[in-house]
Amino acid sequence: KNMSFDNLRSPVVCVLGHVDTGKTKILDKLRRTHVQDGEAGGITQQIGATNVPIDAIKEAAKFVKGFAELAVQVPGLLLIDTPGHESFSNLRSRGSSVCDIAILVVDIMHGLEPQTLESIKLLKDKNTPFIVAVNKIDRIYDWQPNAKRDVRDDVKCQSKIAMNEFTKLTNDITVQFAEQGLNVALFYKNPDPTEYMSMVPTSAATGEGMGNLMALIVEYSQSMLAKRLMYSNELQATVLEVKAIPGLGTTIDVILVNGALRESDTLIVAGTEGPIVTQIRSLLTPQPMKELRVKNTYIEYKEIKGAVGVKIAAKDLEKTIAGLNIAVANQPDEVEFCRAEVSHE
Numbered sequence: 001k002n003m004s005f006d007n008l009r010s011p012v013v014c015v016l017g018h019v020d021t022g023k024t025k026i027l028d029k030l031r032r033t034h035v036q037d038g039e040a041g042g043i044t045q046q047i048g049a050t051n052v053p054i055d056a057i058k059e060a061a062k063f064v065k066g067f068a069e070l071a072v073q074v075p076g077l078l079l080i081d082t083p084g085h086e087s088f089s090n091l092r093s094r095g096s097s098v099c100d101i102a103i104l105v106v107d108i109m110h111g112l113e114p115q116t117l118e119s120i121k122l123l124k125d126k127n128t129p130f131i132v133a134v135n136k137i138d139r140i141y142d143w144q145p146n147a148k149r150d151v152r153d154d155v156k157c158q159s160k161i162a163m164n165e166f167t168k169l170t171n172d173i174t175v176q177f178a179e180q181g182l183n184v185a186l187f188y189k190n191p192d193p194t195e196y197m198s199m200v201p202t203s204a205a206t207g208e209g210m211g212n213l214m215a216l217i218v219e220y221s222q223s224m225l226a227k228r229l230m231y232s233n234e235l236q237a238t239v240l241e242v243k244a245i246p247g248l249g250t251t252i253d254v255i256l257v258n259g260a261l262r263e264s265d266t267l268i269v270a271g272t273e274g275p276i277v278t279q280i281r282s283l284l285t286p287q288p289m290k291e292l293r294v295k296n297t298y299i300e301y302k303e304i305k306g307a308v309g310v311k312i313a314a315k316d317l318e319k320t321i322a323g324l325n326i327a328v329a330n331q332p333d334e335v336e337f338c339r340a341e342v343s344h345e
Ligand code: GTP
Pocket: 017, 018, 019, 020, 021, 022, 023, 024, 025, 026, 036, 042, 043, 044, 045, 082, 083, 084, 085, 135, 136, 137, 138, 139, 202, 203, 204, 205, 206
């Protein structure tokens, strides 16, 4: 078969980590949104999804040395936010099971915490590669933030005191990963990306390291995951959340990884009382760089291709079970087959 890498889909990137390590804040910084400020108690309680066009990545990574010269092949990134609170392990599992690559966020001051370990287990189980964001570097004593440069230069320019603490904290975290059987290294010291996961120093408060983080995700995806990211017509789509939206009725938020969905397609989803067969009334996405889980003005599509986070409005979705795959029947006689397919999960 002729392998063509010129038709890559967006990688699905899941953001995982212990509660309050800064997962949502990192996405807010990138999107220039304020989702975290609006969360009850500052706690994420749902899975989110944000379609990030490649131009926004290029803008975020404009200070990253070498990135402008990279031939970018992915059309963007689909970023999945997950809750870190211990009670939402089902949502972490759901988020991590749809992703191609993950960002594991660690609070540099706290090191590995219980839900970091839980996330590591999920990633190991699925063999999912990840990049570690060691976040909140701005909290290091005497740290002088400079977000308008490559984070490598930002780190180099710190005082001796700040540098010593940074080195000690990142060494400690490296040891903690080693105790989990994982090799990690600061990305600019990574001797072999096939053996070592990269660590990026970040601050969602100042924006330091955000461009480097995005650049690493793009580079890793293209160099190591290109085969997996070749767009396929075969439908692969998972329900993230089931949600009633005023004016739309009950909708489902779906991660469409591969394949296309069309308005008026016959949709089959798993329901608490058996498979639900319905017709897609509308296919909606938020504006680029907006969070799917936040009510917004939507863009409506006649047809949409993966990878993308999409809201589907249709009749009879109330009893949909989240976390399972959906199917589409292209011919009336396929409905029975699809029913069986979704109920096998
Ligand atoms: P959950 O989704 O509830 O697990 O939390 P989270 O990982 O999404 O963390 P969140 O974005 O809610 O941030 C938690 C707190 O840390 C908030 O008060 C943020 O403002 C703060 N915070 C996040 N990142 C940084 C950072 O880089 N530096 C500093 N100083 N504070 C940060």
